[in-house]
Amino acid sequence: MEEIKPKLAIIGATGYIGKFITAGFITALHANKLSELRVLSTKSSDITKGFADQGVKVQIVDFTATPTLVAAFTGIDIVVSTLGTGPGTKESKLAILDALAASKVKIYFPSEFGTNHYDRCKNYQHDVFEAKKDHFRQAQAKGIKTIALLCSLIMESSFGKWFGLDTAAEVWTLVGKGETPVAVCAEGDIGHFAVEAALKAFKDPTNFPDFVEVYSDMKTMKEYAQAFDNVAGRSTKLEFTPMEQALAHYESTHHQFEYLLQILFEEGAFDCSDAKNKGNELLNPGELVWKLKKIEEYAQETQGRPWKDFS
Template identity: 30%
Template sequence: MASPQPTTLPIVAIAGATGHLGKHVASAFLTSNLRNRFSEIILLSRQNSHHTPQPPPTDLPSDSPKLTIRTYIEDSIPSITRALQGATILINTIGPSGHSFKEKLLHAIPHSSIQVYFPSEFGVNHYVHDFPHREWDAKKKHMALAEQLLLLPQGPKKVKICRVFCGLFLEDSIGPWFGFDTKRGRYECVGSSSSSSEVKVSFTSLGDVGRCVAALASLERDEVPEVVHVAGDSRSVKEIAEVMGEFGGGEIEVVEIGLEGYKREVLEGMKESWHPAPFLRFLMGGGKIMHTARDGGGLGDDLVAVMMDELGQHQCRCGGINHSWSVLFQKNFRIAFSLLA
């Protein structure tokens, strides 16, 4: 039997909506093909912030949900609670510099009407890592507090928590910081075997992360999964070199670097670092950012599927991620190459 449809459309609050990812998430709720599934989008803005959202744009589709901007006092949990009033879904897209506020946000949720919470994950699944890192440890601490505050000791969950892992942001990934030096014609991959250049790495564009979050938020509360792995496409370093070469990168040499030595050097030399790139490089080579199905060695599963064709995009599997977004992937690589040329 199909789940009963809600009598009113959900109200979504977005924290960090002016940020690097947040603006794409907000845009997805206001302009994607799922916009008619929400009644109001609330952008949370810190009082006296230098990044206060601009007045609502006038070029939104006529059937976009109502757009509201609410301010809050950063150090006041009652103020944050008031800003959340009436919202049923909260999406936290606040970046690494906002961990203190994220904790206050959690303390406000139990006193609000929020039923579904998307914490600020939206990256690699750091819960499978075998080493400490300051940024990812802060996220683990946030999740532990979320479980303590938002989940009832007995009975059904009070607030549904959905963690979304999207791998690497495509727009931010093709550069020397990850070993992709297109200008020099040299790509480095960190791995433990001669086939490390063929290990898949999952990438998702910022816009597609936003659209996938909107798709997940449009589900009934009980249908929202607890963990989702997303990938716009999964490609190896060797395949990336071939794609970039086709779009004007010329011949690119792929060089392999020993995983154990590189990993040991990073872990010993960057213990106090918040910078993730060197850590992500050995995770890429170790298959820890491969959001393909588990039976193929990836991190995904087949518990849930969210169809992105509702958004006018290619099909997207959230959970058992084994996609074929080649056209979208190559388009973004062309953009990435133009920025690096």
């Protein structure tokens, strides 16, 4: 009996996270692991034309109009969303959920792809986290198998000034002591993990976990600094902000999200060593499916100076 292969649709394929997740699914399509791949977009662009050239079905939709979404989802088994939390997205996400239910989509991956704010950030009810939690619960309430793929920090966008890591000045300002493990996930690995999660969930949705934590590498911030220094031939100056002072600063910034993440680095929110669901072993046991990208490789790519030209 021929194996049934899923039909999958992606929302947000032209965005930052969407691009490398879509690349993973295009590879899966070409490897005959999917029977169809659709991309939903509000308009045609050079990016969507590039997708079409690779065998992807591009569908132009209005994300606030449920009927157009129902048409786009008809016949689809799995939907993966990378839609953000900006203005207007709340209404779009409600329309998406209505359309998922109406078109009987079996599995939904909402836009998570970050820290495990469900279990590891309970002391902070930040608007970003609460919006994601609400959307997840609403999807489950409609009877849709909903899966949060939690990827910690994105390796290629985490070692910059927005997190207090000034490569150009060779100074990293860390909350606490910088000795807590912090997991990161490479862009390409997120694409791989998303593909494997979708395929495994399609085969056995009942037993596939609702929350899956994955990562490419995990070191302390001190160890990350050393990895970059080893390549650049320099010694980054590490400055430390006491936790009490950091919490006061967080309150004074009206809960700036990037600064909250720096606090969470120290508090262990990105320490996946005790993950309930061993996502790496579930999706890539022993790294036999693909080799994960490690920080040393990224350090070589950036010559030990990531985001050095960022101002």
